[in-house]
Amino acid sequence: MLFTLRSKSVFCETSRYVLLYNLLFADTLLLALSQLMYILAVCRIRLTYPVCGVFAMLTNFTNEISPLTLVVMSLERYVSVCYPLRHATIITIRNTGVAICIVWTFSLLNILIRVCLLLNFAFEDLQSLQMTDSCSDIAMILSPLSDLYDKAYTCFVFILASVAITCSYVGVMVAARSASTDKASAQKARNTLLLHLVQLGLSLLSTMHTSIVVSLSTILQRLVIVRIKNVFYVFIFILPRCLCSLIYGLRDQTIRPALMYHLCGQLKLSCPSKGCDPSNNSE
Secondary structure, eight states: OTTGGGSSHHHHHSHHHHHHHHHHHHHHHHHHHHHHHHHHHHTTOOOBHHHHHHHHHHHHHHHHHHHHHHHHHHHHHHHHHHOTTTHHHHSOHHHHHHHHHHHHHHHHHHHHHHHHHHHTSOGGGSSOSBOSSOOOTTTTOOSHHHHHHHHHHHHHHHHHHHHHHHHHHHHHHHHHTSTTSOHHHHHHHHHHHHHHHHHHHHHHHHHHHHHHHHHHTTTSOHHHHHHHHHHHIIIIIIHHHHHHHHHHHHHOTTHHHHHHHHHHHHHHHHTGGGTOOGGGGOO
16 A cells, blocks of 8 residues: 555646555555564563663654644645535645654654653662563653653643544534535545544553553453453554555555555466466456
8 A cells, every 4th residue: 555655647746645644654554564563462472661661662753643743734635625616726745744743743742751751760669670571651651650641642642642532523514504515525535534533542442452451451360461461452452553555545446446456466466477378268
C-alpha cells in the first residue's frame, strides 16, 4: 500500500493521499516495533532498561501519530464538502506538509516529556539495569507520575480528536442537506468520517490497553494477563491496522486499480516464464 501511494504523481500531489501515506507509514513503523518487542517477549530475551526505554518510546511515538493524523484527515474532508470553492487554496500540499510536521512535532514533545519523567526515576537504587521482565511500554511506567501523565495525555488527545471528528461529521451532515452541495461527495465524505471514528476508537483501545492491563494485573494471575496481552496485540494492534490499508485500498476508486495492479502484476508477469499463457489453457 505504501508503494502504491508513491507509484503515481496524483498520489503525491493530492493532500488526502499524502495524509493517508503518513497514517499508513506511522502504522507500519508501529507494527514493526510491536512485532520486534513481541518476538523478544516470546523468546524471553531480557533487555536493559535503557534499551527497552528506546523501544518503548519509539512505539509510543508512532502510536500517537494515528489519532492526530485522523483529525487532520477529517478536517480535510470537512473543508472539501463545506467549502468546495476554497478547498484548493486551503488544502494545499504545502499546508498539508506543515500539518504533518505539526503532528510529528507534537508527538515528539510528548515523548520528550515521557523521557524526562523516566529519567527522574532512581535507577541508582536498582541492583542492576537488567530487566527482570519482558520489555513493554507497561514495564517502562516506573513511577506514579508517569502513569498519571500517560492517562492525562491519552484523555486529552482523544477528547480533542473525538470532538474534531464529530464536529466535522455534523458539519458534513448539515452541508449534505443543502441544495448547492454535491450529494454524492457529501455521502462519501460522511462514510469516510464514520470510518475515521471507528479508527479513532480502535486507536483509543490500543493506547488505553496499558492502563487496562495494569488495572487487571492487580486482580488476575500473571498467566491470564499474558494471554490477555496476546489477544490485545492481535485484535487491537495488528488487525485494525491491516484492515485500514485494505479498506482504504478497496474503497477509493483511484487507489484500487493501482493497488490491484501491484498486488497481481507480479503474478501476471511471471505467467509467461512458467508457460502459463491463458491461450494455452483451452485444452
